[in-house]
Amino acid sequence: TYNVSRIESPNPEAPWFGRSGFIHPVYTPSGRIVTEVFPADHLHQHGLMFAWTSSSYDGREVDFWNSAAQQGRVEHVETVSADSDQIVVRLQHVDLTSGRPIVVLRESWEVTRVPHATLNVFDLVSTQTCATEKPLVIGEYHYGAMCIRGPTAWLKDGGTMTTSEQKGRKEGNHTRPEWVVLHGVLDDQPCGIVAMSHSDNFRSPQPVRLHPNKPYFCFAPMVEGPFEIVPDKEYVSRYRYLVTSKVADMNMIEKHWDEYTKTENATEK
Numbered sequence: 001t002y003n004v005s006r007i008e009s010p011n012p013e014a015p016w017f018g019r020s021g022f023i024h025p026v027y028t029p030s031g032r033i034v035t036e037v038f039p040a041d042h043l044h045q046h047g048l049m050f051a052w053t054s055s056s057y058d059g060r061e062v063d064f065w066n067s068a069a070q071q072g073r074v075e076h077v078e079t080v081s082a083d084s085d086q087i088v089v090r091l092q093h094v095d096l097t098s099g100r101p102i103v104v105l106r107e108s109w110e111v112t113r114v115p116h117a118t119l120n121v122f123d124l125v126s127t128q129t130c131a132t133e134k135p136l137v138i139g140e141y142h143y144g145a146m147c148i149r150g151p152t153a154w155l156k157d158g159g160t161m162t163t164s165e166q167k168g169r170k171e172g173n174h175t176r177p178e179w180v181v182l183h184g185v186l187d188d189q190p191c192g193i194v195a196m197s198h199s200d201n202f203r204s205p206q207p208v209r210l211h212p213n214k215p216y217f218c219f220a221p222m223v224e225g226p227f228e229i230v231p232d233k234e235y236v237s238r239y240r241y242l243v244t245s246k247v248a249d250m251n252m253i254e255k256h257w258d259e260y261t262k263t264e265n266a267t268e269k
Helices: 250-261
Strands: 048-051 055-057 060-062 072-082 086-095 102-114 120-130 136-138 145-149 160-163 179-186 189-197 208-210 216-219 227-229 235-244
Touching: 048 072, 072 102, 120 227, 145 189, 145 235, 160 208, 179 216, 179 250, 189 216, 189 250, 235 250
Parallel strands: none
Antiparallel strands: 048 145, 055 060, 055 136, 072 086, 086 102, 102 120, 120 235, 136 227, 145 216, 160 179, 179 189, 189 235, 208 216
């Protein structure tokens, strides 16, 4: 489910945690939910979301990720089209640090179902452009960008992460894998979600932030150093998600990766 409407914060004394423009829930084929919204340990994390952390606009620091800073927000703007096979929406990233809200990035998402007999598979293409004549500077930082927050149940039920290089949380953090699988047990059934960052993405293979004890990770190109999203040039990010109702088969994932990276209409690095 892509959330068009703003979901309000569960803490009425902290309304800034409310958000629209993210995907939750994500279901396995058997109906388990492998994402989380407003987890008590990180109220600012919402399913599948895209937010920059250590950025600056017009000389001012803007954090779109950590809502409690109240420096920036990401929100849904418009549904362009939606049916059972594809959702196309527009979002915006708003700077709150100047005394008046300023839209600094415009973003579109194309979320497309990929037919499969035993998995739930979908692609997400994010296209970001500057909303003004000034760039958004993305500073070097240890996390940010496209994130998956897994279910809180995996805090206690042994949920874990494995990269395409067969590395876990500690060894895999800030490495540059082709994909990551977040997996665990829900209702006594193993399940998981695989995220693939397309080989044409900026700084591919993109570094990943694998949290040491929480069920979340993100593809974080800023780990390799600062960069800019500049006027008149699109910043395009492409991801594929595989959702499974059983233990992830690494050979199966590799076959999907090979198929995905051969997709035509690849974007320019």
